[in-house]
Amino acid sequence: MAVTATERKLLIGGEWVETGDWLEVASPYDGALVARVPKAGADEARAAIDAAEAAMRAPLPAHKRAEILVRVAGALGKRADEAARQIAAEAGKPLKAARVEVARAMSTYTMAAVEARKLAGEMVPMDASQAGEGKLAFTMRLPVGVVGAISPFNFPLNLVAHKIAPALAAGCAVVLKPASQTPLSALFLAELEHDAGLPAGWLNVLVGPSSEIGDVIVEDPRVALVTFTGSGAVGWKLRERAPRKRVNLELGNATPVIVEPDADVDDAAGRCAANAFSFAGQSCISVQRIFVQEDVYDAFRSAFVPRVEALKVGDPSDEETDVGPLISREDRDRVLEWIEEARAGGATILTGGELVGDLLAPTIVERPPADSRLACDEAFGPVCTLQPYGALEEAIELANATRYGLQAGIFTTNVRAALSAARSLEFGGVTVNEAPTFRADQMPYGGVKESGNTREGPAWAVREMTEERLVVLQL
Template sequence: MAATATERKLLLDGEWVETGEWIDVASPYDGSVVARVAKAGAAETRAAVDAAERAMREPLPAHKRAEILVRVAGALGKRADEAARLVSAEAGKPLKAARVEVARAMSTYTMAAVEARKLAGEMVPMDASQAGEGKLAFTLRVPVGVVGAISPFNFPLNLVAHKIAPALAAGCAVVLKPASQTPLSALLLAELEHDAGLPPGWLSVLVGPSGEIGDVLVEDERVALITFTGSGSVGWGIRERAPRKRVNLELGNATPVIVEPDADVDDAAARCAANAFSFAGQSCISVQRIFVHEEVYDSFRDAFVPRVEALRLGDPADEETDVGPLISTAERDRVLAWIEEARAAGATILTGGTREGELIAPTVVERPPAETHLACDEAFGPVCTLQPYTTLDEAIALANGTRYGLQAGIFTSNLRAALAATRALEFGGVTVNEVPTFRADQMPYGGVKDSGNTREGPAWAVREMTEERLVVVQL
């Protein structure tokens, strides 16, 4: 049975355990302690890997894995309000956005259950060559092994779901390290997995220092794959330290949007305003850099800025709040410094740029110089930029002018322009007449360049978490 709401134990080898040390989980909005969580370290991580290895010696049939995943989705639906309020409390996410995250996590588990049921290899046409005559061959998809999963704070429920659900669908046991700022949602999912009948060892959830838990996951040869979502420096550092493992990285972005002169300007302005500031911009694909053709620049700006100013800033627990706090005061101060840097370099602050209590007012920065952070780095805060351009080639060059490549978007009614942009934009995904903040959980999601090296979405993640084994039979 799980611990109380204010004191959470860790799931380790099917048991809820204390360690004698605790981590306080504080509200980013007012600093109050939401709960305290048992603190794990290297010893608990090694025990979790031991348990995962033992568990995989007795594989779970695909139908049982699928049934467990479906039960988790159903149980999460029954506790949807509780889960949304937990996300809001620990992450400072506005409640309306937290409810969307819960619905998406349910979808992620449901899609993963589908993948568990249809996981299969393929036939090889052996008699296509003389050497293969008289032979039958096919491939199997087998689990890659123990998965070490490291998830970030910004989607503490759904990004955890994107780690756990595909791994279990693939037949892999998981050792999960959620962000220490937001571990409660992960522990709720662990509780649901446990109650759904997941046998001991198949999932352990450990909260504690990255240097202890992460080091074991990186160094232990029994961990075959690490799936990481977070900062580029940490992610690529893991990749360098574990060259013999599969290391799947989902990292950052400085998300661009191009608005062509033939676009529906009002629609583009409305979508960008809503998606540049959701969860205070703390999403890897939050709209950040908006490039608008000079012919419609003024009309876009005049439609966009009032919509930004209409967003409600405040307590994330309030059903009407659109923009809440950043995850920490350090992040708040960094974003304010980046805004001031752009202002000092000659940019114009069209709205926002100020603190309101502990919050940052939604901010629009016009024409930031190319060398400023806001023009090329990931802001991860409630701020976006506006800049005019003359030709589509210029806009594409501006959009590509960053080390990131996760998702980008273009608004246009010209099919030729749309297809040209999808080929020229150096990003893992391109949206047309939709903001690149859009993500459906069944689609392949991932980036290029410094944004990562893999694709998530259950169908794609399951492939990453399995090996292809060839079987040849002499007839």
């Protein structure tokens, strides 16, 4: 992939700064240098919190916050191709998927602007009790304070948007630490925010080691809320370290799909093929475990395998590529190890399980051992499992046999089966006749069990980032 290396600066207190030390951003596809960014540490993190705290002393009216968010969405639309190519370069995401991410980020900003304009409390019916007679009461929604945001590599633009846009809509200044592998999209959004008229200090972006920046964000009492998307091991440890703060976690999943005998098998196979391998499976809700009722198992497998084999593996900057590289060779080798572990345990590799050049081919593993990592843990790679079941209750039990609970899906034309699954699947979201990789950015998105403790989507995130204050008036 031909990419011209650039240098970017960090945003602290409205100023673009360098630190004298640099981090290199390399292409996951071919290792080429994409950019250099200044490396921040604890001192820059404290300076960013200083700036955010100072900014909030002069609150931005809701209409101004909304106008800035709308301007960012518009600017992102005008520079959509540039943004998509940057995602492809730094994350190795195929360009067609990167374009979808840019469009979603525009939607995230637009929805957040709506929330900024309608942010309000509610009336309290005081005369519903004798004690409240003669009084008027209402609640106000006020910003919780400085928000510390930590975002992952896999959606370097839209997941950053899901941190920044709701926080600004709520009236909170932000200190953001994007993933060091993919900081360019975050700095690009910071540029758009700056150009849209966001006052100094309301957004600060730092790139560097979590051991320095993350520690300051977690430990500094001026940061009222930490919002984190990433691995469960890191996320839950953050929460333990900050018991007095709000710590909102959006973590992983081992995403199950159930295909009932009355389902449109061809449609289910097509949706699963597209959503198990997009961005090489590096999504928290990438389809990973597919359970197909035994009466239609052979038909599903016959429809599914050719679709997966037809996916184009290659250069993410190629408009035709479906599956690109994993974020690192270490991750690629880890997924290969999991596949070999399942094969050694008696599983069958229906397709894939090998490299195409340096890239891992889309892989289907049939009947993995129940205790294998592919059957239990989050693979976060271009691999899914396939196995039959008898009754729906068995499929639900198999789907729930994981410590995760983000999203799950079922394909069926039976309303009773769909609602039964919706009630019994232990996940934050259940899709019916759609792959559970689906996410519209205005919907509540989050998990249960080890998958998290919050809901994202601007309307829900704004509530998390505000506090309710009661006002009582004696009439």
